[in-house]
Amino acid sequence: MVEDSPLKPDDFPVKVENQTPRTQKDEPVAVAETPELADKLPERLNEHAHQEEQDRWSA
Structure with a gap:
């Protein structure tokens, strides 16, 4: 069974x-x-996580 929790970095x-x-x-x-x-x-998922990381660094 898959747990319903958000993924973390x-x-x-x-x-x-x-x-x-x-x-x-x-x-x-x-x-x-x-x-x-x-x-x-x-x-x-990996592409999205990578984009979020790039957005954090550029802010």
Whole structure:
């Protein structure tokens, strides 16, 4: 079961393991319905986290 809590900066980068996106602490982030979604989800989450980090530094 996936916990309903927000991701924290130390959870990134998110990776995929057995079609399940996981944090650096190996906690599941979501349950993907397809392998394609399992691959795309971490990619988008990592891009978003990177952009937020860049925004913090530029402010």
